[in-house]
Amino acid sequence: MMRRRVVITGMGVITPLGHSVEALFAASVEGRTAVGPITHFDARTFPTTFASEVKNFDLANYLPQAERFRHFGVNTHYALAAGQMALAQAGLLEVTGDRTRMGVYLGSGEGKEDFEALVTSTAKATQPGERTCNIRDAVGWLYQRLNGPQEKEQEMFVPSGQLANEFVLEGPFASCQTACAASSQAIGEALEMIRANEADVILAGGSHSMITPLGISGFNRLTALSQRNDSPQTASRPFDRTRDGFVIGEGAGLLVLEELEHAKARNAPILAELTGYGSTADAFRMTDPHPEGQGAIRAMAEAIADAQLQPADIGYINAHGTSTQANDVAETKAIKAVFGPQAYQIPISSSKSMLGHLIAAAGAVELIITVMALRHGIIPPTINYQTPDPECDLDYVPNRAREARFRHALSNSFGFGGQNVALVVSAFTD
Amino acid sequence: MVSRSRRLVLTGLGILSPLGLSAEAFWQALVAGTSGIRTISLMDASRLPTHIAGEVPGFSAKAMIEKSYRKTLNAMARTVELGVIGAQLAMQNAGLGKGTVPPQRIGIEFASLMGATDLNDMAAAAKLTSPDGETVNYATWGREGLNEIIPMWMLKYLPNMPACHTTILYDIQGPSNTQIPGDAAGLIALAEAGRIIRRHAADVMVVGSSEGRLNPITLARYNLFxxxxxxxxxxxGAVRPFDATRDGTVSGEGAAVFILEDLDHATRRGANILAEVVGWSSGVDRGLSGQGLARVIRHALAMAQISPAEVDHVNAHGTGTTTGDAFEARGIAAVFGTQTRVYAPLPQFGNLGAASGLMELAASVLALHQGQLPGTINHTQPDPNCPVYVHTGRPQPVTQPYVVKVSYTPLGQCAAVVIRKWNP
Incomplete structure (x- = not known):
């Protein structure tokens, strides 16, 4: 029996570089960045004072009675807006077709944290000079100070559940959190659900923001973030020798994945075909990737094989490219292992150089950029690339976009915890 | 149609529950009808309206963790410890060790949530930042407070850490994913693991779940909403599934971890088979009418190619909440009427959230294996709003080969799994 083919029929984004796929891609091709001082809270004394923030976002532009969602976290807001755009493009916003065959698979993170209630409640129950608090009192203060209606909407099933309820997607659902690989994994496993005939359509992707006091604090303590506070816009410099960590971003990217015959039958716009998926674990360390990219190699190789292609068929790689010392070297080694000498001929770029790292949402937004690159024949650059690193010696499309026609592209996502995901998208031909 | 080329069997089980530190203790308590719900002792919760819960008694990660991995415990919150040790128990129960299965042929699916920070991990930073306990000085937090926080802080709480540590501990290099859709996460993880084995991306999957919600922040939050x-x-007697006098649920903690395996693989290595997984489905019941849940159950039965009459019992989430139980009962009744027994083990250990689905499923896996179905406790007064036949009282023989397990979230995200008694 022929395997069911899956195509992309809609895409939507909320990102620091634009609130539409077109705006995001135009900014990417121009090599713009939205990185700047953190405005969501006062981070002026943090080790890292900048981020790539979503600006001027208003949920009311996308949904009626948006005030319904005032208690929700931005992860839900961004997901709803991006989902609305993707479904509108796919022609599925109107409730037609068998909605029990349409589902949701979202990679998303924690919701909004009430930093002030946490800190004041704990502090009020801690004696001066002590390192531990009186738990009984702290719990009492938390119960008084946390906002119940707001807390209720921060549960981790909420973003995926709201997408399903709002857009009448009553079929299979899932929601994963595998750190920076989450939305790519969501897209890959959604592909498999459609192939397995459990659904015909899945709204898949990710939504996340960790530009919060606890998010920045946590990453700062791990020394994962760039601390180039005097030059935020050049801080994200994947594959450059002077890179010093990633720049945190936020946003959402959602794609309508649809079984090919289903899409044809309703004359849906076919943007590209999702042809390959590979998923592996490093089994190495909590944060560091395997130094030789062992798991990344297999993820890429599996995705290419799953697409029934050879490495030579891949015309562009959208790298994970975080701008951390460890990732960029390991990813470069992994690409060389998979592609051999041809690795030097393939254009590779990192969207994170412009967008920052959208964590759970990163892979989905980067796949959308990859689809646009495929459709328009233009590869967005890796910006801020100035100083070559002898250990990163491939073609990273430095600083300027490049015209290139290709039929198949690979997008990588690797996460804290050792999850490696690779996806292959292909130009659609019947 | 869904590929049925590979059959899926459960070959290992690890349980850490309010009923004890093993699957055996869990089963003995289920049969005896004893409860693991007690006044919370992990912390002083007396200022909360509800201060009872299901705690795992006598749990010591240090005593149970593989010695080689003991030093990593300082990077694990309790929910992560429970998950990793639950996985250890499951691997041991399945007769699997590091390298027994080629690393690339074994993967992991975990159901989990973001852990809440231990307050004492941030107490010193908080005091610096808010000396009066009323207002927060962000500048002080950034300048001084942060230095009071351990570097590994974030890693203690990330949802994917149970899976991460388990992959390192056992050199698991196949697919690794972590599901977060609340109480439905466990069954979603099991279904995805089934798809992964069926598409030959792995031969063996660790399918686990853990929940350590008995911490100050989470308990305060749950008491609020x-x-x-x-x-x-x-x-x-607090949790009363489908009972007219029910007044809500109770939180619990624990870990439930299965080993799911391709049947041929299990047979070749002479594994002990606990049950077969034959069907699953998920879907969203908008408005909680029960019709969506009924549809999900019917899809799972269709995948298993069985009729409702072949089902020994429905294993319900049965949380003891007013609207939750009524919703669940409507959905179950729409498929099974009042003919099929409904079993709800939750009142004996509490609502384990991310770990609820697999913990509750474990009760029925053991029931099929032992041939005895324990009774649901605390169901004494049937509620007309819950039109299902709840099995209560002493254990009764299992008479039919299949069980349907149901889970859901408050947003109507429903999941169902069908398992079959294993007959060699």
Whole structure:
């Protein structure tokens, strides 16, 4: 029996570089960045004072009675807006077709944290000079100070559940959190659900923001973030020798994945075909990737094989490219292992150089950029690339976009915890 | 149609529950009808309206963790410890060790949530930042407070850490994913693991779940928005599934981990088979009418190619909440009427959230294996709003080969799994 083919029929984004796929891609091709001082809270004394923030976002532009969602976290807001755009493009916003065959698979993170209630409640129950608090009192203060209606909407099933309820997607659902690989994994496993005939359509992707006091604090303590506070816009410099960590971003990217015959039958716009998926674990360390990219190699190789292609068929790689010392070297080694000498001929770029790292949402937004690159024949650059690193010696499309026609592209996502995901998208031909 | 080329069997089980530190203790307590719900002792929760819960008694990660991995415990919150040790128990129960299966042929699916920070991990930073306990000085937090926080802080709490540590501990290099859709996460993880084996991306999957929600922040939050029983004076009788006098659920903690395996692989290595997984489905019941849940159950039965009459019992989530139980009962009744027994083990250990689905499923896996179905406790007064036949009282023989397990979230995200008694 022929395997069911899956195509992309809609895409939507909320990102620091634009609130539409077109705006995001135009900014990417121009090599713009939205990185700047953190405005969501006062981070002026943090080790890292900048981020790539979503600006001027208003949920009311996308949904009626948006005030319904005032208690929700931005992860839900961004997901709803991006989902609305993707479904509108796919022609599925109107409730037609068998909605029990349409589902949701979202990679998303924690919701909004009430930093002030946490800190004041704990502090009020801690004696001066002590390192531990009186738990009984702290719990009492938390119960008084946390906002119940707001807390209720921060549960981790909420973003995926709201997408399903709002857009009448009553079929299979899932929601994963595998750190920076989450939305790519969501897209890959959604592909498999459609192939397995459990659904015909899945709204898949990710939504996340960790530009919060606890998010920045946590990453700062791990020394994962760039601390180039005097030059935020050049801080994200994947594959450059002077890179010093990633720049945190936020946003959402959602794609309508649809079984090919289903899409044809309703004359849906076919943007590209999702042809390959590979998923592996490093089994190495909590944060560091395997130094030789062992798991990344297999993820890429599996995705290419799953697409029934050879490495030579891949015309562009959208790298994970975080701008951390460890990732960029390991990813470069992994690409060389998979592609051999041809690795030097393939254009590779990192969207994170412009967008920052959208964590759970990163892979989905980067796949959308990859689809646009495929459709328009233009590869967005890796910006801020100035100083070559002898250990990163491939073609990273430095600083300027490049015209290139290709039929198949690979997008990588690797996460804290050792999850490696690779996806292959292909130009659609019947 | 869904590929049925590979058959899926459960070959290992690890349980850490309010009923004890092993699957055996869990089963003995289920049969005896004893409860693991008690006044919370992990912390002083007396200022909360509900201060009873299901705690795992006598749990010591240090005593149970593989010695080689003991030093990593300082990077694990309790929910992560429970998950990793639950996985250890499951691997041991399945007769699997590091390298027994080629690393690339074994993967992991975990159901989990973001852990809440231990308050004492941030107490010193908080005091610096808010000396009066009323206002927060962000500048002080950034300048001084942060230095008081351990570098590994974030890693203690990330949802994917149970899976991460388990992959390192056992050199698991196949697919690794972590599901977060609340109480439905466990069954979603099991279904995805099934798809992964069926598409030959792995031969063996660790399918686990853990939940350590008995911490100050989470308990305070849940007391604010969950319907929790106020029966603090009667912990064992607090959760009353489908009962007319029910007044809410009770939180619990624990880990439930299965090993799911391709049948041929299991047979070749002479594994002990606990049950077969034959069907699953998920879907969203908008408005909680029960019709969506019924549809999901019917899809799972269709995948298993069985009729409702072949089902020994439905294993319900049965949280003891007013609207939750009524919703669930409507969905079950729409498929099974009042003919099929409904079993709800939750009142004996509490609502384990991310770990609820697989913990509850474990009760029925053991029931099929032992041939005896324990009774649901605390169901004494049937509620006309819950039109299902709840199995209560002494254990009764299992008479039919299949069980349907149901889970859901408050947003109507429903999941069902069908398992079959294993007959060699």
């Amino acid at each position: 969950l319907e929790l029983s106020r029966r603090n004076d009667d912990p064992a």
